[in-house]
Amino acid sequence: xxxxxxxxxxxxxxxxxxxxGSAVLLVGIASPAAAAEPLVVPLAPTExxxxxxxxxxxxxxxxxxxxxxxxxxxxxxxVPVQFGDTLTVELPDVLNAxxxxxxxxxxxxxxxxxxxxxSSAPTGTQLPLTVSRVDADTVTVVxxxxxxxxxxxxxxxxxxxxLGAGFTFVDPVEYALxxxxxxxxxxxxxxxxxxxxxxxxxxxxDCTVTAGSTVTLDLTAGSLLRGxxxxxxxxxxxxxxxxxxxxxxxxxxVLLTLQAAGSTATVVVPADLPAGTYALGVVQETPSGxxxxxxxxxxxxxxxxxxxxxxxxxxxxxxxNAGLRSxxxxxxxxxxxxxxLAAVAGAGLLAAAGVGGVAVARSRxxxxxxxxxCAD
Numbered sequence: 001x002x003x004x005x006x007x008x009x010x011x012x013x014x015x016x017x018x019x020x021g022s023a024v025l026l027v028g029i030a031s032p033a034a035a036a037e038p039l040v041v042p043l044a045p046t047e048x049x050x051x052x053x054x055x056x057x058x059x060x061x062x063x064x065x066x067x068x069x070x071x072x073x074x075x076x077x078x079v080p081v082q083f084g085d086t087l088t089v090e091l092p093d094v095l096n097a098x099x100x101x102x103x104x105x106x107x108x109x110x111x112x113x114x115x116x117x118x119s120s121a122p123t124g125t126q127l128p129l130t131v132s133r134v135d136a137d138t139v140t141v142v143x144x145x146x147x148x149x150x151x152x153x154x155x156x157x158x159x160x161x162x163l164g165a166g167f168t169f170v171d172p173v174e175y176a177l178x179x180x181x182x183x184x185x186x187x188x189x190x191x192x193x194x195x196x197x198x199x200x201x202x203x204x205x206d207c208t209v210t211a212g213s214t215v216t217l218d219l220t221a222g223s224l225l226r227g228x229x230x231x232x233x234x235x236x237x238x239x240x241x242x243x244x245x246x247x248x249x250x251x252x253x254v255l256l257t258l259q260a261a262g263s264t265a266t267v268v269v270p271a272d273l274p275a276g277t278y279a280l281g282v283v284q285e286t287p288s289g290x291x292x293x294x295x296x297x298x299x300x301x302x303x304x305x306x307x308x309x310x311x312x313x314x315x316x317x318x319x320x321n322a323g324l325r326s327x328x329x330x331x332x333x334x335x336x337x338x339x340x341l342a343a344v345a346g347a348g349l350l351a352a353a354g355v356g357g358v359a360v361a362r363s364r365x366x367x368x369x370x371x372x373x374c375a376d
Contacts (some may be wrong), residue, residue, distance in 0.1 A: 039209045041296050043282060044220045045197035048228075048292075050161055050169045052091070052191035054079075057176050078178035081187050083146040088186070089156065091137040091173065092193040092290055094163050100156040102131045102141055106179070108150045118144055143179065150179040166224045167195075193290035195228055201297055211303040212271030217282060219263040225294065229287040233258070233265040237283040240269070240298070242276055250276075275302045 057076035081087055091097055101121045105114035118129035130142035141154065157172035175189055201207040209215055219225060219233055238258050242250035256267040282294040 038214055038216060039207070040216045040218055041207075041280065042199070042218045042220050042223075043225055043233075043294050044218075044223045045199055045225070045294065046166065048163075048167050048195050048197040048224050050095075050163070050167055051194050051196065052095075052173045053194050054173075054175045054189065055192045056189050076176040078151055078176040079187060079189060080178050080180065080184060081143060082184040083143060083179050083181050085143055085184065086186050087141045087143055087154070087177075088134075088188040089139050089141065089154075089173070089175070090188055090190045091156075091159070092191070093137055093288065094161055094193065095169065096136045096160045096162055097139055097156055097173070098133060098136050100139070100159050100173075102129060102139060103155050104129055104141070104144070104152050104177075105155075106144070106150050106152045108146075108148075110151070114153075146179060147181050149181075152177040152179055163227050167227065193286075193288075195225075195286075195290070195292040196295075197224065197292070198295035204299060207297050208299040208301060209269055210301050211269050211273045211275070214266050214268050215280070215298075217265045217267070221263075225284075225292055228290070228292050230284055230292060232262050233260045233282075233284070234262075235285060236260065236265065238265075238267050239281045239283070240273070240278045241281065242274075243279050244277075247279070269298075269300060271303050273300055275300055 054076070056079050058074060059077055089097075101119060103120070103126075104118040106116050106118070107113060108115045117126045119126040120129050120131040122128050127144070129144070132140045134140060139156070154175045154177055155172045156174075159169050159171060159173055161167050161169045173191060175191075217233060217236075217238070219230065236258055238256045239253050240256060241253040244250050254270060254273070256269075259266045276299075278298045278300055280296045280298045282296075284292045284294075286292060
């Protein structure tokens with residue numbers, strides 16, 4: 001069944017960084033070593049883990065505030081449904097639920113333990129659950145009848161993917177529901193596909209970089225990520241998150257400015273970033289409105305201290321005293337003067353205030369934007 005992404009897009013944007021914690025777990029942690037610049041990170045994982053995020057259960061989640069958010073630690077908001085009504089589960093097009101067993105565990109007394117379980121293939125004490133296959137990625141579930149209120153967890157497994165070698169779906173698809181006897185319109189849920197991948201370093205120097213230096217991202221021609229429909233890095237979001245030896249997040253995540261040119265892009269590691277081990281997360285929305293999260297390890301070493309140079313001893317001025325000129329060689333600059341001294345004085349003030357650097361940065365950013373090769 002063809003999916004529509006327009007109504008899901010705001011939720012997708014809120015969830016854009018939700019999978020970075022999972023991506024970090026896929027990569028090892030390197031010990032700091034001598035920096036090897038420029039560092040190139042190929043976005044070329046050997047395998048991609050696929051999962052689904054029940055976005056309707058997390059309407060207020062904002063991983064832009066906490067990119068390392070773990071859905072397992074957030075209480076879901078159950079989807080309101082009506083006893084006896086039909087619930088439609090529409091999976092992403094690249095998933096196949098033809099062989100999935102659908103189960104509904106119902107909690108009627110609020111103790112978080114199921115008081116009854118319904119199944120499309122019941123065994124033991126399970127009750128039958130009526131399920132219809134609309135097509136490979138869509139099923140309809142006739143909810144049990146009842147009165148009052150209850151909570152329930154709906155699961156579908158096993159689910160497979162049609163993306164081919166290198167892609168593995170992680171079961172199950174899961175939704176939290178709130179059953180009630182108030183009349184509601186039939187509900188359709190559309191979980192988000194989350195593709196999580198990462199790479200390991202062959203050697204520490206391969207993922208070590210100096211604070212303040214540039215890292216190049218390369219979406220290689222044969223990358224598995226292209227199987228998700230990703231062809232360039234123009235809309236990617238890049239974040240650095242400190243991690244410890246167990247890949248647990250440390251400190252606040254840092255969003256980096258991306259300069260993209262087709263399938264390659266660059267980011268600059270902040271010069272003041274403390275030395276340590278970081279997860280580099282590259283997050284992209286796919287053409288179908290789903291999300292890819294790629295994680296790589298990064299060992300950051302301190303930026304070198306600027307060299308200290310001695311100030312030259314000024315030469316003694318020659319006494320001239322011709323007219324109104326000073327013995328010091330300093331001229332009085334009249335208002336509106338365009339002489340050499342006025343230009344030097346103006347440049348010095350700009351440099352002292354940092355205005356010159358801002359002007360250069362703005363000029364470069366504007367030119368890049370006009371050329372269509374730079375993403376803000």
